[in-house]
Amino acid sequence: MMTVKQVSELTGVSIRTLxxxxKIGLLSPSDHTEGGYRLYDDTALERLQQILLFRELxxxxxxxxxxxGRKEFDRRKALDQQIELLELKKQHLQKLIDFARGIKMLGVRAVDFTAFDRSKLDEYAQRAKAEWGDTPEYKEFEEKDSKRTAAENDQLTERFMTLFxxxxxxxxxxxxxxEAQAQVRKLQSFITENMYTCTDEILRGLGKMYAAGGExxxxxDxxxxxxxxxxxxxxxxxCLG
Incomplete structure (x- = not known):
């Protein structure tokens, strides 16, 4: 048996939440001490795991x-469904990462995802797409990117950096x-082929950004x-004169 304090320390769930x-009948203690303190056994902890998985989803x-609370509640079946939902969530997060990588390649400011907690990921994605999603270049990139897997995107990034x-x-x-001038046109062709149509105007802007410092x-380098x-x-x- 574990006390409510021990369960809180083990799981990170606050005593107040437990x-x-x-109170709402979601997770009742298995027993109480003589002094009235809540005690939880392994069965209760397993139920808490289920609750936390649902909350994570x-x-x-x-x-x-x-x-x-259903009589027909099947813990194993629920766990299978939770795993499936978590896999879908994982795919969603991977898409967000690929989306950020795409924005980075497009030449907008770099984003450090460690600066964003999980609750702000969707908010950022919506804001970024609202800001850049209406440009023809972004739409073209999005179309090409949708046809690539995460592994293919990694390979594309590696090829891109090889040019530098x-x-x-x-x-x-x-x-x-x-040789240097030929390399410039090779870079421009690579961007056009794999990302979006890289006009001379866009290429000039990218050049200025490349040397502007930062990430x-x-x-x-x-x-x-x-x-x-x-x-x-x-x-x-x-090259552009």
Whole structure:
């Protein structure tokens, strides 16, 4: 048997919440001490696990009470359904990650998802899509991205960064060299083929962003060595005149 305090420390569920679950008939203690303190056995803890899984899936308490209060409630079947729902949720989160990666490739500001707690993920996705989703470039990217798997997106990112590694191999020379200029057009073609139509105007904007500092500059320099981002931006500027 565990006391309410021990259960709270084990599960992270507050004592107040456990008392409330008891009050509404969702999770009753298995017994009480002589002093009236709640005690919970393994069966009660298993029920709490079920409750927490349902809560993680954002089921309202009234629905959980209804589901778990049924005579025909099958714990194993419920667990199978919870696993299926969690898999769907996992896929949803992966789509959000892929969406963020896509925005990053499009040249908008980088986003550190560690700065967002789980409750704000959907809010951010809606705001970001509202901000960028009406542009022809984003719509084109979204269409192409929808046809790729997560693994294919990872491969695409790796190929994209390889282009900057190749810029890094050229940075010892001049940004107006034939090799550097050919690499600029190779970059532009890659973006057009895999992401969205990269016009000269867009490419010019990307070049300025690449050398502006921050995460993009750091990532490019990490791929091709320090100074690669500035060299790439200079080569783009020469190419576009």
């Amino acid at each position: 008392r409330y679950y008891d 954002e089921f309202p308490l009234k629905d959980i009470i209804g589901i778990m 590694a190749e810029f890094g191999e050229l940075k010892g020379g001049s940004p107006d060299s034939p 993009f500059t750091e990532n490019i 990490r791929a091709g060595g320090k100074g690669t981002a500035e060299f790439t931006a200079a080569a783009i500027e020469v």
